[in-house]
Amino acid sequence: DTAVSQTPKYLVTQMGNDKSIKCEQNLGHDTMYWYKQDSKKFLKIMFSYNNKELIINETVPNRFSPKSPDKAHLNLHINSLELGDSAVYFCASSQSGALSPPLHFGNGTRLTVT
Amino acid sequence: AQSVTQLDSQVPVFEEAPVELRCNYSSSVSVYLFWYVQYPNQGLQLLLKYLSGSTLVESINGFEAEFNKSQTSFHLRKPSVHISDTAEYFCAVRIMNRDDKIIFGKGTRLHILP
Known part of the structure:
Protein backbone atom coordinates (compact mmCIF):
# COMPACT_ATOMS: atom_id res chain seq x y z
CA ASP A 1 0.00 0.00 0.00
CA THR A 2 2.83 2.36 -0.94
CA ALA A 3 1.61 5.96 -1.15
CA VAL A 4 3.71 7.10 -4.12
CA SER A 5 5.21 4.34 -6.19
CA GLN A 6 7.61 4.60 -9.10
CA THR A 7 8.73 2.00 -11.58
CA PRO A 8 11.32 0.94 -12.37
CA LYS A 9 13.60 1.50 -9.39
CA TYR A 10 16.70 1.21 -11.54
CA LEU A 11 17.04 1.90 -15.25
CA VAL A 12 20.26 1.37 -17.20
CA THR A 13 20.21 2.20 -20.88
CA GLN A 14 22.33 3.42 -23.74
CA MET A 15 22.55 6.86 -25.24
CA GLY A 16 19.94 7.56 -27.87
CA ASN A 17 17.32 5.21 -26.45
CA ASP A 18 13.80 6.22 -25.40
CA LYS A 19 12.59 5.23 -21.93
CA SER A 20 9.65 5.84 -19.62
CA ILE A 21 9.28 6.06 -15.86
CA LYS A 22 5.87 5.50 -14.30
CA CYS A 23 4.44 7.03 -11.17
CA GLU A 24 1.23 6.32 -9.30
CA GLN A 25 -0.11 7.75 -6.06
CA ASN A 26 -2.97 6.33 -4.01
CA LEU A 27 -3.31 9.28 -1.65
CA GLY A 28 -6.10 10.99 -3.57
CA HIS A 29 -3.89 14.02 -4.17
CA ASP A 30 -4.64 16.36 -7.05
CA THR A 31 -1.10 17.56 -7.77
CA MET A 32 1.88 15.53 -8.95
CA TYR A 33 5.48 16.44 -9.68
CA TRP A 34 8.69 15.21 -11.22
CA TYR A 35 11.99 16.18 -9.64
CA LYS A 36 15.51 15.45 -10.82
CA GLN A 37 18.30 14.84 -8.29
CA ASP A 38 21.79 15.02 -9.74
CA SER A 39 24.95 13.33 -8.51
CA LYS A 40 25.55 16.15 -6.03
CA LYS A 41 22.10 15.58 -4.49
CA PHE A 42 20.78 18.85 -5.90
CA LEU A 43 17.01 18.51 -6.28
CA LYS A 44 15.27 20.47 -9.00
CA ILE A 45 11.65 20.52 -10.06
CA MET A 46 10.93 19.55 -13.65
CA PHE A 47 7.15 19.43 -13.99
CA SER A 48 4.01 19.83 -11.96
CA TYR A 49 0.50 18.70 -12.88
CA ASN A 50 -2.73 19.63 -11.13
CA ASN A 51 -5.75 17.51 -12.05
CA LYS A 52 -4.01 16.39 -15.23
CA GLU A 53 -3.19 19.96 -16.25
CA LEU A 54 0.40 21.12 -16.63
CA ILE A 55 1.13 23.81 -14.05
CA ILE A 56 4.91 24.05 -13.86
CA ASN A 57 7.27 23.36 -16.72
CA GLU A 58 10.79 24.34 -15.85
CA THR A 59 13.49 24.76 -18.47
CA VAL A 60 13.65 21.10 -19.28
CA PRO A 61 14.68 19.86 -22.77
CA ASN A 62 11.68 18.91 -24.86
CA ARG A 63 13.06 15.38 -25.00
CA PHE A 64 11.29 15.05 -21.65
CA SER A 65 7.54 14.69 -21.98
CA PRO A 66 5.28 14.13 -18.97
CA LYS A 67 1.92 12.49 -19.40
CA SER A 68 -0.90 12.40 -16.89
CA PRO A 69 -3.69 10.02 -17.93
CA ASP A 70 -5.53 10.72 -14.68
CA LYS A 71 -4.79 12.60 -11.49
CA ALA A 72 -3.34 9.49 -9.82
CA HIS A 73 -0.70 8.93 -12.49
CA LEU A 74 2.13 11.02 -13.89
CA ASN A 75 4.52 9.28 -16.25
CA LEU A 76 7.75 10.66 -17.64
CA HIS A 77 8.93 9.76 -21.12
CA ILE A 78 12.45 10.62 -22.21
CA ASN A 79 13.52 10.55 -25.86
CA SER A 80 17.05 10.30 -27.21
CA LEU A 81 18.67 9.81 -23.83
CA GLU A 82 21.97 11.60 -23.16
CA LEU A 83 24.73 10.98 -20.65
CA GLY A 84 23.69 14.09 -18.72
CA ASP A 85 20.27 12.61 -18.10
CA SER A 86 21.81 10.21 -15.60
CA ALA A 87 20.28 11.08 -12.23
CA VAL A 88 17.69 9.97 -9.73
CA TYR A 89 14.19 11.01 -10.73
CA PHE A 90 11.62 11.47 -7.99
CA CYS A 91 7.90 11.60 -8.36
CA ALA A 92 5.93 13.43 -5.68
CA SER A 93 2.35 14.38 -4.93
CA SER A 94 0.49 16.83 -2.76
CA GLN A 95 -3.04 18.07 -2.16
CA SER A 96 -3.60 21.68 -3.10
CA GLY A 97 -5.26 23.85 -0.50
CA ALA A 98 -5.07 27.05 1.43
CA LEU A 99 -2.19 25.98 3.65
CA SER A 100 0.92 24.58 2.08
CA PRO A 101 0.67 20.81 2.10
CA PRO A 102 3.75 18.60 2.28
CA LEU A 103 5.11 16.73 -0.69
CA HIS A 104 4.96 12.95 -0.57
CA PHE A 105 7.86 11.48 -2.50
CA GLY A 106 8.35 8.13 -4.16
CA ASN A 107 11.59 6.24 -3.57
CA GLY A 108 13.11 7.41 -6.83
CA THR A 109 14.23 5.90 -10.12
CA ARG A 110 17.96 5.79 -10.65
CA LEU A 111 18.60 6.33 -14.35
CA THR A 112 22.04 5.51 -15.71
CA VAL A 113 22.80 6.34 -19.32
CA THR A 114 25.89 4.70 -20.77
CA ALA B 1 15.11 35.72 -7.76
CA GLN B 2 14.18 33.35 -5.00
CA SER B 3 16.77 30.95 -3.62
CA VAL B 4 17.62 28.65 -0.76
CA THR B 5 21.15 28.36 0.61
CA GLN B 6 22.40 25.56 2.80
CA LEU B 7 25.84 26.70 3.81
CA ASP B 8 27.23 23.29 4.75
CA SER B 9 27.34 20.41 2.28
CA GLN B 10 28.15 18.00 5.09
CA VAL B 11 28.28 18.14 8.86
CA PRO B 12 30.12 15.49 10.93
CA VAL B 13 29.08 15.29 14.56
CA PHE B 14 29.61 12.82 17.37
CA GLU B 15 26.70 10.78 18.62
CA GLU B 16 24.77 12.47 21.44
CA ALA B 17 26.27 15.86 20.54
CA PRO B 18 24.11 18.80 19.45
CA VAL B 19 23.87 19.83 15.81
CA GLU B 20 22.70 22.80 13.79
CA LEU B 21 22.11 22.68 10.04
CA ARG B 22 21.93 26.12 8.52
CA CYS B 23 19.45 27.38 5.96
CA ASN B 24 18.97 30.86 4.53
CA TYR B 25 16.53 31.95 1.90
CA SER B 26 15.86 34.97 -0.25
CA SER B 27 12.45 35.96 -1.52
CA SER B 28 10.59 39.17 -2.22
CA VAL B 29 7.23 37.54 -1.45
CA SER B 30 5.85 35.46 1.38
CA VAL B 31 7.19 31.95 1.83
CA TYR B 32 6.46 28.77 3.68
CA LEU B 33 9.50 26.92 4.99
CA PHE B 34 10.24 23.21 5.24
CA TRP B 35 12.88 20.73 6.21
CA TYR B 36 12.87 17.37 4.45
CA VAL B 37 15.03 14.35 5.32
CA GLN B 38 16.28 11.74 2.86
CA TYR B 39 17.53 8.45 4.28
CA PRO B 40 19.80 6.33 2.04
CA ASN B 41 18.07 4.97 -1.06
CA GLN B 42 14.76 6.54 -0.16
CA GLY B 43 12.67 9.50 -1.20
CA LEU B 44 12.40 12.67 0.81
CA GLN B 45 10.14 12.85 3.85
CA LEU B 46 8.78 15.96 5.50
CA LEU B 47 10.51 16.60 8.82
CA LEU B 48 8.85 19.84 9.88
CA LYS B 49 7.36 23.00 8.44
CA TYR B 50 6.68 26.62 9.25
CA PHE B 67 12.03 30.93 11.56
CA ASN B 68 13.94 34.20 11.79
CA LYS B 69 12.42 36.72 9.42
CA SER B 70 15.00 39.45 9.98
CA GLN B 71 17.85 37.08 9.17
CA THR B 72 15.82 35.16 6.56
CA SER B 73 16.92 31.91 8.17
CA PHE B 74 15.33 28.61 9.13
CA HIS B 75 18.10 26.66 10.86
CA LEU B 76 17.49 23.08 11.98
CA ARG B 77 18.71 21.93 15.38
CA LYS B 78 18.78 18.84 17.54
CA PRO B 79 20.22 18.81 21.08
CA SER B 80 21.46 15.20 20.92
CA VAL B 81 21.86 13.23 17.69
CA HIS B 82 21.71 9.47 17.17
CA CYS B 91 15.71 22.96 3.40
CA ALA B 92 12.92 24.13 1.10
CA VAL B 93 10.73 27.16 0.55
CA ARG B 94 7.35 27.44 -1.10
CA ILE B 95 7.07 30.68 -2.99
CA MET B 96 3.57 32.13 -2.69
CA ASN B 97 3.17 33.48 -6.17
CA ARG B 98 1.28 32.20 -9.18
CA ASP B 99 3.69 29.30 -9.71
CA ASP B 100 3.46 28.22 -6.07
CA LYS B 101 6.47 25.97 -6.48
CA ILE B 102 8.86 24.55 -3.93
CA ILE B 103 12.55 25.34 -4.20
CA PHE B 104 15.03 23.05 -2.48
CA GLY B 105 18.45 23.82 -1.10
CA LYS B 106 21.39 21.67 -2.14
CA GLY B 107 21.17 19.54 0.97
CA THR B 108 23.39 18.93 4.00
CA ARG B 109 24.66 15.46 4.74
CA LEU B 110 24.58 14.77 8.47
CA HIS B 111 27.27 12.25 9.33
CA ILE B 112 27.07 10.85 12.85
CA LEU B 113 30.38 9.68 14.29
CA PRO B 114 30.36 6.88 16.90
Whole structure:
Protein backbone atom coordinates (compact mmCIF):
# COMPACT_ATOMS: atom_id res chain seq x y z
CA ASP A 1 0.00 0.00 0.00
CA THR A 2 2.83 2.36 -0.94
CA ALA A 3 1.61 5.96 -1.15
CA VAL A 4 3.71 7.10 -4.12
CA SER A 5 5.21 4.34 -6.19
CA GLN A 6 7.61 4.60 -9.10
CA THR A 7 8.73 2.00 -11.58
CA PRO A 8 11.32 0.94 -12.37
CA LYS A 9 13.60 1.50 -9.39
CA TYR A 10 16.70 1.21 -11.54
CA LEU A 11 17.04 1.90 -15.25
CA VAL A 12 20.26 1.37 -17.20
CA THR A 13 20.21 2.20 -20.88
CA GLN A 14 22.33 3.42 -23.74
CA MET A 15 22.55 6.86 -25.24
CA GLY A 16 19.94 7.56 -27.87
CA ASN A 17 17.32 5.21 -26.45
CA ASP A 18 13.80 6.22 -25.40
CA LYS A 19 12.59 5.23 -21.93
CA SER A 20 9.65 5.84 -19.62
CA ILE A 21 9.28 6.06 -15.86
CA LYS A 22 5.87 5.50 -14.30
CA CYS A 23 4.44 7.03 -11.17
CA GLU A 24 1.23 6.32 -9.30
CA GLN A 25 -0.11 7.75 -6.06
CA ASN A 26 -2.97 6.33 -4.01
CA LEU A 27 -3.31 9.28 -1.65
CA GLY A 28 -6.10 10.99 -3.57
CA HIS A 29 -3.89 14.02 -4.17
CA ASP A 30 -4.64 16.36 -7.05
CA THR A 31 -1.10 17.56 -7.77
CA MET A 32 1.88 15.53 -8.95
CA TYR A 33 5.48 16.44 -9.68
CA TRP A 34 8.69 15.21 -11.22
CA TYR A 35 11.99 16.18 -9.64
CA LYS A 36 15.51 15.45 -10.82
CA GLN A 37 18.30 14.84 -8.29
CA ASP A 38 21.79 15.02 -9.74
CA SER A 39 24.95 13.33 -8.51
CA LYS A 40 25.55 16.15 -6.03
CA LYS A 41 22.10 15.58 -4.49
CA PHE A 42 20.78 18.85 -5.90
CA LEU A 43 17.01 18.51 -6.28
CA LYS A 44 15.27 20.47 -9.00
CA ILE A 45 11.65 20.52 -10.06
CA MET A 46 10.93 19.55 -13.65
CA PHE A 47 7.15 19.43 -13.99
CA SER A 48 4.01 19.83 -11.96
CA TYR A 49 0.50 18.70 -12.88
CA ASN A 50 -2.73 19.63 -11.13
CA ASN A 51 -5.75 17.51 -12.05
CA LYS A 52 -4.01 16.39 -15.23
CA GLU A 53 -3.19 19.96 -16.25
CA LEU A 54 0.40 21.12 -16.63
CA ILE A 55 1.13 23.81 -14.05
CA ILE A 56 4.91 24.05 -13.86
CA ASN A 57 7.27 23.36 -16.72
CA GLU A 58 10.79 24.34 -15.85
CA THR A 59 13.49 24.76 -18.47
CA VAL A 60 13.65 21.10 -19.28
CA PRO A 61 14.68 19.86 -22.77
CA ASN A 62 11.68 18.91 -24.86
CA ARG A 63 13.06 15.38 -25.00
CA PHE A 64 11.29 15.05 -21.65
CA SER A 65 7.54 14.69 -21.98
CA PRO A 66 5.28 14.13 -18.97
CA LYS A 67 1.92 12.49 -19.40
CA SER A 68 -0.90 12.40 -16.89
CA PRO A 69 -3.69 10.02 -17.93
CA ASP A 70 -5.53 10.72 -14.68
CA LYS A 71 -4.79 12.60 -11.49
CA ALA A 72 -3.34 9.49 -9.82
CA HIS A 73 -0.70 8.93 -12.49
CA LEU A 74 2.13 11.02 -13.89
CA ASN A 75 4.52 9.28 -16.25
CA LEU A 76 7.75 10.66 -17.64
CA HIS A 77 8.93 9.76 -21.12
CA ILE A 78 12.45 10.62 -22.21
CA ASN A 79 13.52 10.55 -25.86
CA SER A 80 17.05 10.30 -27.21
CA LEU A 81 18.67 9.81 -23.83
CA GLU A 82 21.97 11.60 -23.16
CA LEU A 83 24.73 10.98 -20.65
CA GLY A 84 23.69 14.09 -18.72
CA ASP A 85 20.27 12.61 -18.10
CA SER A 86 21.81 10.21 -15.60
CA ALA A 87 20.28 11.08 -12.23
CA VAL A 88 17.69 9.97 -9.73
CA TYR A 89 14.19 11.01 -10.73
CA PHE A 90 11.62 11.47 -7.99
CA CYS A 91 7.90 11.60 -8.36
CA ALA A 92 5.93 13.43 -5.68
CA SER A 93 2.35 14.38 -4.93
CA SER A 94 0.49 16.83 -2.76
CA GLN A 95 -3.04 18.07 -2.16
CA SER A 96 -3.60 21.68 -3.10
CA GLY A 97 -5.26 23.85 -0.50
CA ALA A 98 -5.07 27.05 1.43
CA LEU A 99 -2.19 25.98 3.65
CA SER A 100 0.92 24.58 2.08
CA PRO A 101 0.67 20.81 2.10
CA PRO A 102 3.75 18.60 2.28
CA LEU A 103 5.11 16.73 -0.69
CA HIS A 104 4.96 12.95 -0.57
CA PHE A 105 7.86 11.48 -2.50
CA GLY A 106 8.35 8.13 -4.16
CA ASN A 107 11.59 6.24 -3.57
CA GLY A 108 13.11 7.41 -6.83
CA THR A 109 14.23 5.90 -10.12
CA ARG A 110 17.96 5.79 -10.65
CA LEU A 111 18.60 6.33 -14.35
CA THR A 112 22.04 5.51 -15.71
CA VAL A 113 22.80 6.34 -19.32
CA THR A 114 25.89 4.70 -20.77
CA ALA B 1 15.11 35.72 -7.76
CA GLN B 2 14.18 33.35 -5.00
CA SER B 3 16.77 30.95 -3.62
CA VAL B 4 17.62 28.65 -0.76
CA THR B 5 21.15 28.36 0.61
CA GLN B 6 22.40 25.56 2.80
CA LEU B 7 25.84 26.70 3.81
CA ASP B 8 27.23 23.29 4.75
CA SER B 9 27.34 20.41 2.28
CA GLN B 10 28.15 18.00 5.09
CA VAL B 11 28.28 18.14 8.86
CA PRO B 12 30.12 15.49 10.93
CA VAL B 13 29.08 15.29 14.56
CA PHE B 14 29.61 12.82 17.37
CA GLU B 15 26.70 10.78 18.62
CA GLU B 16 24.77 12.47 21.44
CA ALA B 17 26.27 15.86 20.54
CA PRO B 18 24.11 18.80 19.45
CA VAL B 19 23.87 19.83 15.81
CA GLU B 20 22.70 22.80 13.79
CA LEU B 21 22.11 22.68 10.04
CA ARG B 22 21.93 26.12 8.52
CA CYS B 23 19.45 27.38 5.96
CA ASN B 24 18.97 30.86 4.53
CA TYR B 25 16.53 31.95 1.90
CA SER B 26 15.86 34.97 -0.25
CA SER B 27 12.45 35.96 -1.52
CA SER B 28 10.59 39.17 -2.22
CA VAL B 29 7.23 37.54 -1.45
CA SER B 30 5.85 35.46 1.38
CA VAL B 31 7.19 31.95 1.83
CA TYR B 32 6.46 28.77 3.68
CA LEU B 33 9.50 26.92 4.99
CA PHE B 34 10.24 23.21 5.24
CA TRP B 35 12.88 20.73 6.21
CA TYR B 36 12.87 17.37 4.45
CA VAL B 37 15.03 14.35 5.32
CA GLN B 38 16.28 11.74 2.86
CA TYR B 39 17.53 8.45 4.28
CA PRO B 40 19.80 6.33 2.04
CA ASN B 41 18.07 4.97 -1.06
CA GLN B 42 14.76 6.54 -0.16
CA GLY B 43 12.67 9.50 -1.20
CA LEU B 44 12.40 12.67 0.81
CA GLN B 45 10.14 12.85 3.85
CA LEU B 46 8.78 15.96 5.50
CA LEU B 47 10.51 16.60 8.82
CA LEU B 48 8.85 19.84 9.88
CA LYS B 49 7.36 23.00 8.44
CA TYR B 50 6.68 26.62 9.25
CA LEU B 51 3.53 28.18 7.81
CA SER B 52 2.58 30.82 10.36
CA GLY B 53 2.24 31.38 14.09
CA SER B 54 4.99 30.35 16.49
CA THR B 55 8.39 30.75 14.88
CA LEU B 56 9.70 27.62 16.62
CA VAL B 57 8.48 24.36 15.12
CA GLU B 58 9.28 20.85 16.26
CA SER B 59 9.30 17.37 14.79
CA ILE B 60 8.36 14.14 16.54
CA ASN B 61 11.96 12.87 16.59
CA GLY B 62 13.54 15.76 18.48
CA PHE B 63 14.44 18.17 15.70
CA GLU B 64 13.36 21.79 15.84
CA ALA B 65 13.72 24.78 13.54
CA GLU B 66 13.25 28.46 14.14
CA PHE B 67 12.03 30.93 11.56
CA ASN B 68 13.94 34.20 11.79
CA LYS B 69 12.42 36.72 9.42
CA SER B 70 15.00 39.45 9.98
CA GLN B 71 17.85 37.08 9.17
CA THR B 72 15.82 35.16 6.56
CA SER B 73 16.92 31.91 8.17
CA PHE B 74 15.33 28.61 9.13
CA HIS B 75 18.10 26.66 10.86
CA LEU B 76 17.49 23.08 11.98
CA ARG B 77 18.71 21.93 15.38
CA LYS B 78 18.78 18.84 17.54
CA PRO B 79 20.22 18.81 21.08
CA SER B 80 21.46 15.20 20.92
CA VAL B 81 21.86 13.23 17.69
CA HIS B 82 21.71 9.47 17.17
CA ILE B 83 23.23 7.18 14.58
CA SER B 84 19.78 6.83 13.03
CA ASP B 85 19.81 10.56 12.18
CA THR B 86 22.41 9.92 9.49
CA ALA B 87 20.78 11.26 6.34
CA GLU B 88 20.65 14.10 3.85
CA TYR B 89 18.65 17.11 5.03
CA PHE B 90 17.03 19.53 2.61
CA CYS B 91 15.71 22.96 3.40
CA ALA B 92 12.92 24.13 1.10
CA VAL B 93 10.73 27.16 0.55
CA ARG B 94 7.35 27.44 -1.10
CA ILE B 95 7.07 30.68 -2.99
CA MET B 96 3.57 32.13 -2.69
CA ASN B 97 3.17 33.48 -6.17
CA ARG B 98 1.28 32.20 -9.18
CA ASP B 99 3.69 29.30 -9.71
CA ASP B 100 3.46 28.22 -6.07
CA LYS B 101 6.47 25.97 -6.48
CA ILE B 102 8.86 24.55 -3.93
CA ILE B 103 12.55 25.34 -4.20
CA PHE B 104 15.03 23.05 -2.48
CA GLY B 105 18.45 23.82 -1.10
CA LYS B 106 21.39 21.67 -2.14
CA GLY B 107 21.17 19.54 0.97
CA THR B 108 23.39 18.93 4.00
CA ARG B 109 24.66 15.46 4.74
CA LEU B 110 24.58 14.77 8.47
CA HIS B 111 27.27 12.25 9.33
CA ILE B 112 27.07 10.85 12.85
CA LEU B 113 30.38 9.68 14.29
CA PRO B 114 30.36 6.88 16.90
